[in-house]
Amino acid sequence: MSERNVRPLDKIADDIARLERKSIFDIGDLLLEARAQCERGEWIVFLEQLGWSWDSAHRYAAVAELAAKFRNLRNLKLPATILYDLAYREKDVDLPSIVDELAKHASKRPMTIVDAKRVIRVGIGRYRFGDYPDATLAQLAGEELDHVPWSEKAINALKERKPETDESASAIINEVRDEYIQQLKARVVEDDAEVDAILDGAPPDLPPPPTPSEPQRLEASTAWAEAPLFAHAVTDLRELRAKPIARFVGMFSPAELGEVADFLMAVASATKAEAA
Secondary structure, three states: OOHHHOOOHHHHHHHHHHHOOOOHHHHHHHHHHHHHOOOOOHHHHHHHHHOOOHHHHHHHHHHHHHHHHOHHHHHOOOOHHHHHHHHHOOOOOOHHHHHHHHHHHOOOOOOOHHHHHHHHHHHHHHHHHOOOOHHHHHHHOOHHHOOOOOHHHHHHHHHHHOOOOHHHHHHHHHHHHHHHHHHHHHHHHHHHHHHHHHHHOOOOOOOOOOOOOOOOOOOOOOOOOOHHHHHHHHHHHHHHOOOOHHHOOOOOOHHHHHHHHHHHHHHHHHHHHHHO
16 A cells, blocks of 8 residues: 555544444445554554454454455345355355345345345355255255255255245255155164064074184274274364354254263363373
């Protein structure tokens, strides 16, 4: 930035205060202007004098940076929460599709958070699956199909039947899920019948006991088959720490997450004891 374009920080601060946080884009532009001329350590001091937290300033600036890439974003009537979410998705490959989809709906009238999130799912679905009705795409990109064993069948059913309303799309999901549950119940009944037949019949002939083998020495360096899976899962979790927590809420119950946390803590304790 050349000297003639540099404005005093106190002038920029006055402009920010005058806007009273009413325009995320304008304030974000001003924060970017101030940050560009701050030396090391000055940015935090500037924000403290302004009465802003680093997190708030970062969100506003990130939205302004995103708007520089997607110029039509400034004209969309979107809630602040949605703008922050879009900024977090800055590096996502499906972001252009999301913004294009939002532009179809938020150019003339304000959108609620719920409606905007649905349109975001439509944008994600259109990027991943192509041209389908909005209701189909919203369900295809929904979190309900993540990490469930019947997701592939549900996706194929949605793509084949192309529902045009949210109600009909949800009905297809429920139908596939219920069918899977019924299959599980039938399998349990078959297994129970097989167990009953074994218990009611003559006892089987047992083989002679095997000669005990020499006990295997178990060490931390032992190559377990599960080790690569564990390493991959922990690596993925460490990368996901940078993502918004809201994206993962509701996918697992608190009890299930607690079991995972207890398991990781047990591994950490064992690792610490091994190193001592």
